[in-house]
Amino acid sequence: MQKTFFLILALTICGCLHAQQQISGTVSGQDQLGLIGVYVIVSPGGGGTATDFDGSYTVTASPGDTLVFSFTGYTTQRIPVGNKTQIDVTLSENVNMIDEVVVIGYGVAKKEDLVSSVASVKGEALANQPVSRIDQALQGRATGVSVTSNNGAPGSGGTTIRIRGTNSVNGNNNPLFVVDGFIAGTDFDLNSLNVNDVESIEVLKDATALSIYGTRGASGVILITTKTGKDVKEQKPVVSFNQYYTTQSVANQVELLGGEEYANYVNEAGQFVPGPDGTGATDPTLPLIFDDPANVANTNWLDLVTQNGQIFNTDLSIRGNSKSANYYVSLNRFDQEGVVKGSGFQRHALRTNMDFKISDVFTTGVRLNLSRNTRENNKVNYGQIISSVLPTRTVFDEDGLYTAVNPVSGTAQRNPVADYNLRVDNRLDNNLISNIYVQVEPLAGLVIKSTLGAELSSFKTNVYQPGALPERQLDNAGGYASLATNQKNDLLNENTINYTRNFNKNRVSLLGGFSVQRTEIESFSAQAERYPNDVVQFNNLSFGSDPDTYQIGSGYQLRTFASYFARLDYGFDSKYLLTVTGRRDGSSVFETGNKYAFFPSVGAAWNAHREPFLVNSRLVSRLKLKASLGEVGEQGVNPYNSVASFNNQNAYFNETLLNAVIIGSLPSRDLTWETTRQLDLGLELGLWQDRIFFEFDYYRKTTEDLLLARDLPGTAGGSQLQNVGSIRNEGIEIALRSFNVSKSNFTWETQLTLSTNQNEVLELGGDDFIDLRQPTNQGGSGVRLIPGQPAPVFVGAVYLGTYRSAEEIEADGQTGRAFIGSPRYEDMDGNGVINEEDFVVIGSPQPDLYGGIRNTFTMGNFNLDIFFQGSLGNDVYNGVIQTGLFGRGDQTLLPAVVDRYIPGVNEDSDIPRAGTSTSLFNPNSTAGIEDGSFIRLKNLSLRYNLPVGNMGIDNVFRSLSVYATGNNLLLFTDFSFGDPEVSNYGSGLEQGVATGQYPYARSFTLGLDVTF
Incomplete structure (x- = not known):
């Protein structure tokens, strides 16, 4: 440590002796008037200043430095110092906020030309956060997006994401994830992605943005774009290394009653009797459950099962760019030990993003992410500790063995300390997601693109409860083992043609495309009980000696999509904007006759700041009014709902155990898509060269034809899905960004997001209510x-x-x-x-x-x-x-x-x-x-x-x-x-x-x- 300190000190002294020179100059706009408050930053040193009232500045820099001139609303310029002592700069307008490029469905767009409601979060806002998942770092950063953390378990899918409210009951309310153009679905495991690989996240919210995804977009779409080497200006590769260490502790731990007070309460309850008048009395002659409350055990089980967790994260990446190719390659290792003992998560990930320019008209590239995750599932039943593991119970009995019963009820109960020491519960995930594209530009403005994407993922869970667990020893149950596997193969092919042309004051962009996707899922599970010893565990299920407890299950699911889509973007004089979108989707989950549906949308916007009455305004730099209306859909059902299902069941006949087949569910006929119609009204306002930028959106969306389970009449029993319900969401979204202070040695920027959503169930097919969780006693x-x-x-x-x-x-x-x-x-x-x-x-x-x-x-x-x-x-x-x-x-x-x-x-x-x-x-x-x-x-x-x-x-x-x-x-x-x-x-x-x-x-x- 001392050597490192003196090395840094020596380098600092050497840096102070480094040859420097004074540079002066002025910074003006295209009108040749000096600009006040322009940042003049010395790179890579980091020092700098800001221009004064007439645009003048003076800085000290070395010949090898570069001066970076940046100002809100203007294009940033970089000028090498060399031997210059006078550097004058003219900055051209480049609307900082509005000309920001954002990713949209099947393309990118300048924010000024955008009719849709899109929230964008840059990767730099998420970087270096001690989280394993992108969504855990998204909370509060995008309007209209509610992210709720369900629990803090390492590597868990413990978040609920809602974009503009809840749309469905039996359908999917999760947003659609699109990773580098690959439609990864609503159940994509975000644990497979490294947070520091993310370049930007765009959240599509209104109908004009969502209808390009048709039946997949009813609950919103999240576009995840990862880093490339395109921004590297030099031939020399850029190598980045990032490492952090995190220590964690339980935040806001719950408190439970201690042993003595608990014993007093139980004794008091034990002596309670109805009494002679039936209204309650205390009978002191009844025996006490705890003879000496002051000397009972006082075990704090929550303290025993929790610890200080830790995270080690290492990122290494290299990126580069040339005339013919750019690349980004990264490695990530994320290792987390949970705050509950016995829980943890580990990820190893490799990302490779490459683009190759084969010729002036031909480009190809690949986006590939490979990850291997290991999760130690929480072996401790935390909820049971809070509800029923008593403070008067000890960890070990007088013989030094784990206790196994509730000291009041006398019933068998898990021992939390034994759980994290003896139980085995883990999951291994492998995930490969790749998207390869070929792009041809035969004419100026004409782009033909074909992509082939795949997600190949699998997981295996291993569970073993050894016979040494105290609650199993009570019944001499031996060991219990279970394992489950799941394999998902998801293939996607998309072909698009995009033509863009500018003529006179007109800008026209036309997109057309065809998409097919095939998702296949296979699953298997098995379990066995009464292991004679705990040596082989789940590695050999035949060791379970009780044939009556063998259980084997398997499943298969196939879902296919075929879609056509188109989008027209038109702009006149950068003032008046129009977007028309449509998508025709077909899904295999519906019967013939209901497989296809069409989802259209239209949106318009007016860039009022381009009008003569505002173009020279010093106050209003940006003003846009926009509106959109359209439809999106949701399948709302799993495959095979249109056919009857059967279950196996054991039955005795003539004193013989036979395998029988019974009806599991009746077919749900004539099902169709849940349809969401959405209206969006928006305002964007920039003041003082966008030093203050304000966005406002009002939306109202109604989902009809909700798929609900209806009880069947007569003797058939059971239930059947029907399109009978509707629900409405309505809300306001506000985003504010302000550059409060812009000085040479001090800047202050604020970003604020506020959202409301009022939803209402309109109809449930005549039912007075539907219980999602049955009201119960106690x-x-x-x-x-x-x-x-x-x-x-x-x-x-x-x-x-x-x-x-x-x-x-x-x-x-x-x-x-x-x-x-x-x-x-x-x-x-x-x-x-x-x-x-x-x-x-x-x-x-x-x-x-x-x-x-x-x-x-x-x-x-x-x-x-x-x-x-x-x-x-x-x-x-x-x-x-x-x-x-x-x-x-x-x-x-x-x-x-x-x-x-x-x-x-x-x-x-x-x-x-x-x-x-x-x-x-x-x-x-x-x-x-x-x-x-x-x-x-x-x-x-x-x-x-x-x-x-x-x-x-x-x-x-x-x-x-x-x-x-x-x-x-x-x-x-x-x-x-x-x-x-x-x-x-x-x-x-x-x-x-x-x-x-x-x-x-x-x-x-x-x-x-x-x-x-």
Whole structure:
């Protein structure tokens, strides 16, 4: 370390002695007037200044340096210093925001020429984030995009992405992912991509942007574009090395009641009796469950199973460019150890992007990504620890063996410490995604392109529960093994022709194309039980000695698409823009006669800043009004729904076990596409040469012909899919970017995104509601779709507190069923019985507002990036409250029960009296609804760019930076139970259900970024 320090010190001194000279000059616009506040940066040293009131500047630089002149709204210029002492520059207009090139479906477009609503996130905003998936770094950075982290497990697909709300019930609400032009589907595993390979992410949101993808675009499209070597200006390759180390700890750990207080509660509950008048009493003669509460065990199971996790990430890339080719090749190793013991994720990835110019008219290239991921699945049942692993239970018994039973109920129960030490649960993924293209330009403006893409992916899961697990030892069950494999082969061929021509003031671009895709999935699973020993585990299922527990399953699925699509873009004088798009899709999942559908859209925009009354405005630099209307579709069903399915079932006949075949489901006939019609109105406004840039969008979209399962009448039983429902989403999106301060040694830039989405279920085919999660007793959560309500809503009883007197019990008609101090609910129908007929809407997980704000500061060679993300107005159903506050003797409790109703001591409490809830119907209720609003300091990053020019090492290093990053540093919320950003098992329609998910991590990162 000392040698390194003195080496850096010596290099710094040498850099100070490096020969430098003073350069002066003026910077003007095309009108020859001086420009104020133009950045003049010395590269690669990093120093610089800004022009004064008449456009003059003075800097100090070395002959080998380059001066970079940049100003919002103008083209950046780079001029080598050489022996010059006077450098005057004329900058030409290049609308910084509006002329930004963004990726769209089957092409690119300047933002000024864009009619569609597209949100763009550059890769630099995602780089060096300690996350394994791109979507985990997207939260709050794009309007109209809601990204909810379902859990913090390493390598999990733990995010729910919704673009402009929920469109479907049985269909897919996930966006379509398109990676370098390859349509990867809605279930693409983002773990296979390296975040630092990403050049940009575009989110397509309105009908004119989405209809080019037809039936695939109803829930939005996310275009992921990876890096190439096109931006390298020199013949010499650019080598980049980036490495960071991250330490993680549990953020916002939940708290549970300790051992002594728990024992007191259970003893109190055990001595509760109805009493002579039936309203509740304490019988001190009953035996205590815990004789000495002060000396019971006080095991903090959450502390035992959690740890400080860590991440090691290494990126190495090389990119280059020449007249005939450019390339980008990268290697990535990502290794994460989770904050829950026994969990982790590791990725090894190789990316190769190449383009070759064979001749003036012929170009070819390839985009290829190969990854191998290993995931150690969470072996610990975190939700069980929170709900039922008691603090009075010890890890080991008196003989030094793992404990195996709940000390109150006496039933067998998993031991969390034994779980992470003994269980085996892992998954191995291999993924190859490639897209090869050939492009011909026989005439000026005419481009003919053909692509052949493939995704070949497979995974294997291995699970082994050894006979040494304490709960298996109780039953002498031996070992249990299971394995599952899945193979996906996805092939895509697309052929397009694009003609662009400019004449007079007209610009015309016409795109036409044909696409075919074939997706084949095969799966296999098997399991065996009663292994005599734990040597071979899942490697030999025949070791399972119980033939009755052998189970084998397999599956096959084939889905094909055939599509024609076209798009016309027309612009007149860069003022008036028109886009017309259409796609005809055919899918194999529907019956003959319903296989094909056509999805059109039209959009128009007016660049008012090009009009004479604004063209010379010093205030308004950009003003665009735009509108679009169109349709997109969603299949909403899996293959083979139009045919009956059969299941095997064992049956006894004449005392002989036979294999029988029964009907699994009846065919769903005459199914067709779910169709979403969307209207979008937008405004783009730039002020003071776009120093302030504002975007506004209003959208309204209605999805009809929802595919819903309808119960069949008569003796057939079961259900059948039908096109009978509809749902509507409506919202506003606001994006703001401002350059607040632009000085030579200090800059400050702000980016703000705000989004709202109000959705409503319009029709459910005549049904009053559809239960997504059946309302249940004691800890269940009712999640329901109801016409006229948001999708979804929480339903349950209205909790009124506790009964305070026998008179209240009698008035409610609850005599004999309720006790003084027991839970009290609103009897909506007044029949004296609390049941599901008394349930009402008690909340919704849909937020009123969500978004993020990013502030970026540059101070000399320092860069500071601060990013807040938040959500307001959403509810969370805390399922643990039903047991943790209402109390059951064999389950854990929350610390708040210390303030419970106690006769003669605390009779004003709304927390039920110990022992009064265990025999009652305790539904999910308003007691479990909490405000899930939050504001999170999502990311804080500080980077120092070493002045390699001043240090005299610019002949080796192009750039050299060190950085420190903190993620999930602060959380401001009223939610009482860990993190409010939850979704039940990752289900998009069951967001906001907290049942004890894998905890989120707070992380701190140190990194080194070097370019040679």
